[in-house]
Amino acid sequence: MPGILPIKKLLIANRGEIALRILRATKEMGIRSVAVHSTADGNAMHVRLADESVCIGPPSAAESYLNAAAILSAAEITGAEAIHPGYGFLAENADFAQMVIEHGFIFVGPTPEHIRMMGDKVTAKAAVAQAGIPTVPGSEGAITDDETAFATAERIGYPVLIKAAAGGGGRGMSVVHARSELAAALRSTRNEARAGFGDERVYLEKYLDHPRHIELQVMADRYGHVVHMGERDCSLQRRHQKIVEESPSPVITETERRAIGKTVVQALEKLGYLGAGTIEFLYQDGQFYFIEMNTRIQVEHPVTEMVTGIDLVREQISVAMGHPLSVTQDQIRIEGHAIECRINAEDPKTMIPQPGKIIAYHPPGGPGVRVDSAIYSGYTVPPYYDSLIAKLIVHDKDRDRCIARLERSLAEFVIDGIPSSIPLLRAILAEPDFRESRYDTGWLERFLAAPPGS
Ligand code: ADP
Numbered sequence: 415m416p417g418i419l420p421i422k423k424l425l426i427a428n429r430g431e432i433a434l435r436i437l438r439a440t441k442e443m444g445i446r447s448v449a450v451h452s453t454a455d456g457n458a459m460h461v462r463l464a465d466e467s468v469c470i471g472p473p474s475a476a477e478s479y480l481n482a483a484a485i486l487s488a489a490e491i492t493g494a495e496a497i498h499p500g501y502g503f504l505a506e507n508a509d510f511a512q513m514v515i516e517h518g519f520i521f522v523g524p525t526p527e528h529i530r531m532m533g534d535k536v537t538a539k540a541a542v543a544q545a546g547i548p549t550v551p552g553s554e555g556a557i558t559d560d561e562t563a564f565a566t567a568e569r570i571g572y573p574v575l576i577k578a579a580a581g582g583g584g585r586g587m588s589v590v591h592a593r594s595e596l597a598a599a600l601r602s603t604r605n606e607a608r609a610g611f612g613d614e615r616v617y618l619e620k621y622l623d624h625p626r627h628i629e630l631q632v633m634a635d636r637y638g639h640v641v642h643m644g645e646r647d648c649s650l651q652r653r654h655q656k657i658v659e660e661s662p663s664p665v666i667t668e669t670e671r672r673a674i675g676k677t678v679v680q681a682l683e684k685l686g687y688l689g690a691g692t693i694e695f696l697y698q699d700g701q702f703y704f705i706e707m708n709t710r711i712q713v714e715h716p717v718t719e720m721v722t723g724i725d726l727v728r729e730q731i732s733v734a735m736g737h738p739l740s741v742t743q744d745q746i747r748i749e750g751h752a753i754e755c756r757i758n759a760e761d762p763k764t765m766i767p768q769p770g771k772i773i774a775y776h777p778p779g780g781p782g783v784r785v786d787s788a789i790y791s792g793y794t795v796p797p798y799y800d801s802l803i804a805k806l807i808v809h810d811k812d813r814d815r816c817i818a819r820l821e822r823s824l825a826e827f828v829i830d831g832i833p834s835s836i837p838l839l840r841a842i843l844a845e846p847d848f849r850e851s852r853y854d855t856g857w858l859e860r861f862l863a864a865p866p867g868s
Contacts, residue, residue, distance in 0.1 A: 421520060435727060451469055490517070548702055576618060625855055627649045649855050755805070772831045775790055
């Protein structure tokens with residue numbers, strides 16, 4: 415086939431469960447793998463299982479997993495042809511993607527132009543709106559003066575949300591309930607954005623008071639084909655960060671799924687997108703409102719894999735090589751139900767990260783159970799990185815059976831030596847609101863503030 419760039423060796427520019435997830439795909443595809451690691455990760459599972467590994471720096475992420483020069487040198491000396499960035503770290507850094515390409519490697523991901531466009535929430539919103547995707551009502555572009563802020567807030571109505579153009583990870587957002595709070599909130603969000611992201615631009619959005627977070631998984635090849643693989647409902651969040659994700663969403667209909675899927679596919683065809691991507695929406699009162707697009711594989715991608723049977727990482731690598739998509743839209747079927755729980759090394763009450771040594775580790779098993787994790791008995795969770803240590807994903811015929819399977823899997827799960835969020839997940843699963851799917855993005859915060867029996 416014309417234009418195929420074979421990948422025989424791939425460098426994984428990440429750590430933890432996602433590094434292992436990518437490594438598994440490379441093994442099954444007959445591609446040799448190169449792991450990179452900091453001095454704190456010499457014993458990590460992705461390093462142990464990779465064909466080759468290169469130490470790229472000290473524990474601090476800035477000097478290792480974010481060190482583009484060290485990663486490119488590692489690719490050079492090992493003779494890798496391609497680099498997969500995973501999620502987090504350099505995954506959405508357009509300059510890094512550009513450098514990878516300029517050094518003659520394949521970047522497993524979208525073009526630097528699309529990463530740049532979507533990485534800035536202001537340009538992203540404008541671009542997708544132009545391509546026909548519905549967005550949250552708000553300011554046109556960044557707000558630079560108080561006059562425009564007041565006028566916009568009057569137009570869309572309070573409460574409004576001030577968001578940082580460069581924001582991410584649930585940071586750089588503040589809700590404003592009344593006109594009297596707006597000027598001060600603008601100032602403080604700008605300061606926070608400047609300090610946190612080195613970019614003080616902010617914009618205004620209507621604050622939705624009971625939304626669900628529903629996102630669409632898409633995949634595109636170099637030949638202009640784009641498919642969507644249904645949605646993930648990620649409404650269970652703490653501090654705007656996802657804790658439990660499921661597919662399909664219990665609150666949308668097949669007609670709504672088809673309609674939003676079609677809108678998204680047409681928009682991405684127009685934009686000429688390549689690779690895996692997620693279009694995130696808030697959904698309230700039957701309407702979808704775009705909030706952002708992530709130009710990478712997501713933490714919660716396994717729920718989509720479980721209901722579609724498609725290996726998303728394999729597909730990413732395959733389209734990066736120049737192969738056409740392995741499926742057409744008509745061939746994609748959503749079968750049964752899948753739910754993922756994120757398990758963090760943290761105190762289940764205070765939710766403060768608690769790294770340390772794992773004394774015993776026994777993951778659950780049996781039908782429909784998948785555990786994506788890079789930990790093992792005797793492993794020490796280092797304090798330098800994200801506290802996510804495992805993802806438990808289960809699949810079954812329908813949502814009720816899926817929840818039953820999840821409960822028995824969480825009960826089987828043994829992680830001794832450090833505290834984890836397993837008790838919190840079990841408490842959430844026991845709640846009638848969760849079981850009956852009556853929750854929005856604010857539910858978990860309210861539950862944590864006033865747990866039953868408190
Ligand atoms: P980040 O990039 O930091 O993840 P997002 O724009 O994806 O930020 O938003 C993360 C979460 O913040 C959403 O899932 C939702 O819970 C909340 N959120 C964002 N925008 C709004 C809005 N306009 N109204 C209400 N909640 C919002």
